Amino acid sequence: MSVKVGDRAPDFSLISQAGDTVTLKSFHGKQSVVLYFYPKDDTPGCTAESCAFRDRYEVFKEAGAEVIGVSSDSQTSHQQFAAKHQLPFILLTDRNNELRQKYGVPNTLWIMPGRVTYVIDREGLVRHIFDSMLDSKAHVDESLNTLRGMVTS
Numbered sequence: 200m201s202v203k204v205g206d207r208a209p210d211f212s213l214i215s216q217a218g219d220t221v222t223l224k225s226f227h228g229k230q231s232v233v234l235y236f237y238p239k240d241d242t243p244g245c246t247a248e249s250c251a252f253r254d255r256y257e258v259f260k261e262a263g264a265e266v267i268g269v270s271s272d273s274q275t276s277h278q279q280f281a282a283k284h285q286l287p288f289i290l291l292t293d294r295n296n297e298l299r300q301k302y303g304v305p306n307t308l309w310i311m312p313g314r315v316t317y318v319i320d321r322e323g324l325v326r327h328i329f330d331s332m333l334d335s336k337a338h339v340d341e342s343l344n345t346l347r348g349m350v351t352s
Contacts (some may be wrong), residue, residue, distance in 0.1 A: 201303025204328055208234070208319045209301040213269070213291040216277035221267070221289055227323050231264040231349065233342045235316040236304045237335075240272045240280035240290075248314065248335035253286050255339050262346040263321075269293050271312065305330075314338070318345040 202208065210223045226232050235252070237245045252259070252266050259266050266288040272280070277290040293299055296312070305313045316338040318327040327345035329338055 202301075202317065202325055202328070204325055206325050208232075208317065208323050208325050209298070210323075211291075211298050211301070213293060213298065214274055215292075216274055216281050216290045218274065221291060223319070223323065226265060226319075226321075228321055231262070231321055231326075231346060232319040233259060233264050233266045233316060233346075234269065234302075234319060235266070235314075235338055235342075236269045236299055236302070236312070237314050238307075238312045239270060240276045241283070244314070244335045245270070246284060248338055249280070249286055250284055251336045251339045252288065253284065255343065256287050258343060259346070262343065264318075264342075264346050265289070267291060269298060271296055271299075316342055318342050318349075320349060 208223060212220055212222045215221050237248055239245055268290045271293050274292050281290055304315045307313050315330045317325055320326050326349060329341040331337055
């Protein structure tokens with residue numbers, strides 16, 4: 200099953216790099232969520248994408264959104280990745296790729312986990328989906344443009 204714009208975003212309960220259990224429903228009614236799935240900690244494209252989110256994190260906060268990254272890497276790997284690159288947002292461990300499958304995030308060339316970002320509004324509805332394996336920094340721009348449009352609409 201693949202999540203589409205307008206769908207209710209599937210809830211989740213996953214462990215963050217800090218060891219906290221994070222659920223999507225805990226953000227409902229409070230703030231939007233930019234949920235980005237990425238292949239692997241500390242790889243060139245994933246580092247560029249995560250650092251681009253880091254560099255604009257305050258803009259996301261001002262727009263009323265929390266940024267959450269998801270990969271199958273371990274909690275320890277996420278801790279090291281976040282510390283090394285000073286990532287101020289949540290990284291979740293999806294060890295069995297169950298959340299990736301719930302959202303319908305495709306693999307690239309059938310082997311590498313895809314790079315897809317979902318913008319989810321305060322009510323838990325998917326407002327935008329951006330899928331690009333190669334243009335990792337565009338995930339940030341696409342998300343911010345969507346959030347800005349949600350504020351004015």
